[in-house]
Amino acid sequence: MHPTLIDILTGGLLQFTWWELVLVLLVFTQATIFSVTLYLHRSQAHRGVDFHPVLNHFFRFWTWLTTSMITKEWVAIHRKHHAKVETDEDPHSPQAKGIGKVFWEGVELYREARWNRADIEQYGRGAPEDWIERRLYTPHANLGPIALGVINVVLFGLPGIALWAIQMAWIPFWAAGVVNGLGHWWGYRNFESADTSTNLTPWAFWIGGEELHNNHHAFPSSARFAMRRWEFDIGWAAIKGLEAVGLAKVLRVAPRLDIRPNISVPDADTLKALLSHRFQAMTDYQRNVFKPVLAEEAALAGQKLRQLLPRRMRRGLVDDGRWLKPDARDALNNWVAQRPRMQALVEHRKRLAVLLEARSHDAAERLRQLQAWCKEAEESGIASLQAYSQRLKGYALAH
Numbered sequence: 103m104h105p106t107l108i109d110i111l112t113g114g115l116l117q118f119t120w121w122e123l124v125l126v127l128l129v130f131t132q133a134t135i136f137s138v139t140l141y142l143h144r145s146q147a148h149r150g151v152d153f154h155p156v157l158n159h160f161f162r163f164w165t166w167l168t169t170s171m172i173t174k175e176w177v178a179i180h181r182k183h184h185a186k187v188e189t190d191e192d193p194h195s196p197q198a199k200g201i202g203k204v205f206w207e208g209v210e211l212y213r214e215a216r217w218n219r220a221d222i223e224q225y226g227r228g229a230p231e232d233w234i235e236r237r238l239y240t241p242h243a244n245l246g247p248i249a250l251g252v253i254n255v256v257l258f259g260l261p262g263i264a265l266w267a268i269q270m271a272w273i274p275f276w277a278a279g280v281v282n283g284l285g286h287w288w289g290y291r292n293f294e295s296a297d298t299s300t301n302l303t304p305w306a307f308w309i310g311g312e313e314l315h316n317n318h319h320a321f322p323s324s325a326r327f328a329m330r331r332w333e334f335d336i337g338w339a340a341i342k343g344l345e346a347v348g349l350a351k352v353l354r355v356a357p358r359l360d361i362r363p364n365i366s367v368p369d370a371d372t373l374k375a376l377l378s379h380r381f382q383a384m385t386d387y388q389r390n391v392f393k394p395v396l397a398e399e400a401a402l403a404g405q406k407l408r409q410l411l412p413r414r415m416r417r418g419l420v421d422d423g424r425w426l427k428p429d430a431r432d433a434l435n436n437w438v439a440q441r442p443r444m445q446a447l448v449e450h451r452k453r454l455a456v457l458l459e460a461r462s463h464d465a466a467e468r469l470r471q472l473q474a475w476c477k478e479a480e481e482s483g484i485a486s487l488q489a490y491s492q493r494l495k496g497y498a499l500a501h
Contacts, residue, residue: 114259123258127265131272134168137161138277139310139337146229147177150325151341154349162230166239166246169273178226179215184322185225187297194282197298197425201287208278276309285315292329293320293381294388294420304333311337320381321356329356358500365495368472373465375497376472380458387451387490388420394486395443411437419448443484450479450487
């Protein structure tokens, strides 16, 4: 029996059941997420992976159809986020603009950033500018979602409008709101990176691996976001699957850290690994130097650690209280000043951070400074700092 006109209006040409429509929605939204995380983010913005030209163009077409985002603009805005992270120039930092603004108005912030054409040209270099980009995708960006709406209604009838609405809200909510907002506000951190990035959860397949935001900020050019055994990056799983059939080529992943035993003096391998894993070094300092001494200070004072120093202020030790409010930062500095051992640890951390972040190209001088730092750390008389220095000297990149 052929569908009537009423059937076509209510159920479209395909006459799908509700569970078939749910399946279509899941496939469509996952394709959109993959287009963003695999193509726009990992491939175009950070050059961590290359895809076959046919797959590249599918991602570009699907992004145009479902989001109206222009590749060059997305790439430029994201690269600027990394270059200016947590400053007033960051296009979407909750620290600078407020979590409410970024979470609820992330799309407006993206649109505002699009109008800064100088930034788009500066940070968007290397994005596609071929014939179809110049003639269709860029000048007619809004035509994509309109075409998608028509296709949905034709195929699925009136329920297609609901599918279209959800598709239109998917990236603005999960990417512009959740990842850009909560990904710099709430969650756990594997690495003490020089920003407030967090991992929202160790697994959230519906946002393509973007939930592992702190891992990404620690190693921006890595095509793999998962860094711990219990973390799952569905985007990386997709890349490996595509690589297996010749549709993807991985260019960069985060280097693995090896710890060599019995290294008496830091060498060139130590320095190379330390510069690659500087955020890991700062994380180790927080966990293996500050934490034991804080526990000892609490025991001496007959207090619990949270009473001795609130958790947020403890985290502030690793970055000089950069993200604390002024009164909390002053309170932390006063607390440290009253404890000579903590003051020594803070000073050693500052010196190590300066050494790691310096832009000097004189490797020999930097190695000399590292050797001097380790020597002084081991002469400090502070057991946790001495043990940290011994471990640091064994840093090497795993082969």
